[in-house]
Amino acid sequence: VLRKRQVQITAEFAQSALKDQSAIKAMQMGLGKTSVVAPLLALLLADGESLITAVMPSPLLQQSRLQFRLIFSSLIPKRVLTFRFDRESPEFFPRNAASPMDGAQALEALVLKMDRARRDRAVVCTTPDAIKSFMLKYVDILQEVDAVPAHLLVDKSRLQEAGVAAADAATQHDSEVARFRALSRKADIMSKMFKLWGKEGNGILLLDEVDLLLHSLKSETNFPIGERVAVDMSPARWDFPLFLLEAVFYHSARRMTLAGVHLAPGADDILTDLSAVIDEGLRSFALQSSPHLVLLRPEFYHSEMKPLLAKWALEWLLGKHRMEHNSIETSYPLGCLAPTGKDGAA
Incomplete structure (x- = not known):
């Protein structure tokens, strides 16, 4: 027997899917998110045109997949598959491959498996790690293909004209061209998966524990490439x-x-003078030392500390350019670093 709240939420989700809109609903623990609502949505929305992908945190994958299989194993049979992917998977991207095309066939088989799941109205269970890994690997490949060296775009017969040894150039040219062609082929295959997930393929994602899956600090959202x-x-x-x-x-x-750090003669005096100023600031309560040095009166910094810090900054500038104090007029740079007057104290 379905509860009223379960029917209501399922209907709202289904209506949002028909309107091509995203929706988020909150349900308390134990009210049937995984055991009732998600299977009902998979049953209603799997029409042979849309790929239904249930995404849940990795610790919940086995439990959720088992729940789907228990529900869709007798009265209403439905296949429940798992999408697994890793950026370093040797199945798709072998390190010591005999041919650059190794892994492309397995990658294509994975995409065909997902496409068949769509046509068979099956349910695909996966984790955000697998989806993000797939996306990041795809972007990584595109980045590498986009940065293909210019000499690979030139016919190898013309390399000799550039002064490159013919035999070595031909061998290296052929192997590199084959590698980039294989990467391009794999990128083409992976793009088909995004079509199944995306708007073009009417893909539908059922996200469980959405607050955890989309958390900016707990999800792998930044991945440097190139x-x-x-x-x-x-x-x-x-x-x-x-x-x-x-x-x-x-x-x-x-x-x-x-x-x-190599200081010029006399630079230590700046540090000594600044330490004395800080001591005075602590005594006059312009500064406090707990939990660390804290400025309490900004005017104290502008009048007492900033002129000394300007001299200290000038030491860094002169040291970077290997210049002596007597080689330049220091009043102008000091005036720029610590201007006086109303504007300088602003």
Whole structure:
């Protein structure tokens, strides 16, 4: 016997699916999300045109799959399959393959299996890890194919004209071209899976524990691909702030903690003066030391600490350019680093 709430939620989900809209519903534990609502939706929405994929956290996969199989094993028989995928799976992407095309046949068999599940009105159980791994591997392949070296786009007969040894060039050219063709072929196969899941194939995903599956901190949403590219202004963008903080930390450590820092003669006086200013700030309650050094009065920083930190920053700038203090007029850069007056204290 179905409960009123179960019928209501199932009907609302079904109506949303017919309108091609997503929907999220909350049900308390024990009210039949996995044992009633999900199987009913699989029964109603599996029409031979849409692939029904039930997605649940990995620890719940075995239990949920067993529940589906118990329900669809007698009165209303329905196949219950499992979609498994891993980016490093040797079945699809063997490391020491005899041929670059190794794995393409297994990959195509996986997609054909899912397409047959759609036509047979079967239910596919999987985890978010498998879907994300499939998507990320697909993007990774596209990135690699897009970055194909230019010389592979040139006929190998013309490589000799560029001064490359003919035999070595031909062998390397053929192997690399075969590898990129295999990657392109695998990408084409994987794209068919996205059509089954996507709008073109009217794919429907039944997400269990959606708050966990879509959690930005508990899901694998970031995956770097491609060549490493240096961050803009690196490493100065983090070396400079660390150098500035070193002047503040000197107050408690009474020594330099950064390795590889070479100071000009007299630079230690800046650290000593800043430590004295910090002591004065603690006594006058412009600063507090617990739980760490905290600024309580911004005007104290602008009038007492910032001029010294400007001198300390100038030490870093001069050291980076290997310049001496007597080689430039320091009043102008100090004025830029620690301007005085109303605008400078803003």
